[in-house]
Amino acid sequence: MSFQRTQEKLKILSDAAKYDVSCSSSGSKRANTNKGIGDATGMGICHSYTEDGRCVSLLKILLTNYCIFDCAYCVTRKSNDIKRAAFKVQEVVDLTINFYRRNYIEGLFLSSGIFKNADYTMERLVAVAKKLRTEENFNGYIHLKSIPGASDELMREAGLYADRLSVNIEIPTKDGLKKLAPDKKHEDFIKPMKKVKNEIIQFKEEKKIIKSTPKYAPAGQSTQMIIGASGENDFQIMQTSNYFYKSYNLKRVYYSGYVPISYDNRLPQIGSAVPILRENRLYQTDWLMRFYGFEFSEILNERNQNLDLDIDPKLSWALRNLHEFPVDINSADKRMLARIPGLGMKSVYKILNARRFRKLNWEHLKKIGVALNRAQYFMICDSSKFEKRDLTSEKIKGLILQNSKSKYQQSLSNQLNLFG
The missing domain is CATH 3.20.20.70 (Aldolase class I)
Incomplete structure (x- = not known):
């Protein structure tokens, strides 16, 4: 041929x-x-x-x-x-x-x-x-x-x-x-x-x-x-x-x-x-089920049949379950640490390892790589700085989205300045 x-x-x-x-x-x-x-x-x-x-x-x-x-x-x-x-x-x-x-x-x-x-x-x-x-x-x-x-x-x-x-x-x-x-x-x-x-x-x-x-x-x-x-x-x-x-x-x-x-x-x-964002949210949910210890019914159920496109599924779960928070990162088990928005599994293992030697504060968490713009609303550590405990789910969601939007606009501005 x-x-x-x-x-x-x-x-x-x-x-x-x-x-x-x-x-x-x-x-x-x-x-x-x-x-x-x-x-x-x-x-x-x-x-x-x-x-x-x-x-x-x-x-x-x-x-x-x-x-x-x-x-x-x-x-x-x-x-x-x-x-x-x-x-x-x-x-x-x-x-x-x-x-x-x-x-x-x-x-x-x-x-x-x-x-x-x-x-x-x-x-x-x-x-x-x-x-x-x-x-x-x-x-x-x-x-x-x-x-x-x-x-x-x-x-x-x-x-x-x-x-x-x-x-x-x-x-x-x-x-x-x-x-x-x-x-x-x-x-x-x-x-x-x-x-x-x-x-x-x-x-x-x-x-x-x-x-x-x-x-x-x-x-x-x-x-x-x-x-x-x-x-x-x-x-x-x-x-x-x-x-x-x-x-x-x-x-x-x-x-x-x-x-x-x-x-x-x-x-x-x-x-x-x-929309590619819907695919992304499904993959994030899949990841939470396979690697973060979430049960399927915790994320999606008869009351919540569709994923929020504005925020990721872990943050959505946390906002629906504020009674589970704040989590003390110096004493919480791996399961609860993994449920804090902004903490990936690598950060969870770093925290578990680091706290064997001392109590962790916000500065330590920043060095570990924790996304504090999200995590600060859901945890406490060896410091009271930045802690916010009087906010509703709606206010927390608004603050996080506003922060994400500001970061995106700043990133876009930096790119325009770089090439302009």
Whole structure:
């Protein structure tokens, strides 16, 4: 096949893959062995920027954008009038190796539309990973997007060659899925997730007895939900996430704002994409649940079904629960320290360590890096300076927003002076 045709396929199938955001790779520790190529150890690989500004990249493509389904929200749905293309298994293998050797990429994220049926498609995804591992001795990161409805046998084989597996549940609720993707069944998403969960558990148990047990999906599994296409509120979205985290031990849930890509009368008629701020608030809530010890019901419940777009979810919770404050940072446990707005987990651990040697005051907290413009309203320390205890939730919120606005305006003014 000509270079021009391969290049055309790559353009079509990489563009179609951009709507899938669930390709983080943290958690994999696949080392280079037997003088192979590639390595997925250490920080791993992702398609974005790391905290230190390092850009890491994956070859992110679809095997094909042909699809037998007609999901209203999907650009590759069968009724959409778009240019179609499909890679052969060997073409994807060759592209991955050639791109890696040219230092363009550090791994592969491979998804696909569904042609013929789930198993037919999944077989080809697995074949790509298997060839890379066994024939090319490739030890870089591989993320396979599992096909809903794929057999247990294929899901088991996929996990032996991929670092991470993911099944996109796509729509947060069963009713939404039925409306927008009537060809798909909720149980088809659950089945492969359950298989991966059980295989990971089995691998860990066997590893305790037999050290040479082959790795199985060392970076775990993830999923993605489209936000705003089927009208669910934030409570329903995070309720679904909470269920999957607890039931299937997911590493991540990704939230992808609905982008109006073409007209379909099943979809909400909105003129623009879901605000990025809503995605951000959902991710912040997700973070609080996974790393800060919050229960889902503390942040969202029947009384509070949508997140406040003006302020982050931790601050919103604190303002609704002022009876929990002020917190004495010199005596409070880790759980309560983590609930103070303005304190990240790094600051929490620094406080726990520092107070072993002396009582902490405001100056100490500034040096630690605590965002006092928020935290000062919710804690006390070895000083009475700046403490404010006679304010209502509304006044505190107003002061924090005013302070944030002033900082933004000052930053903007500094930039204008710099370039003007």
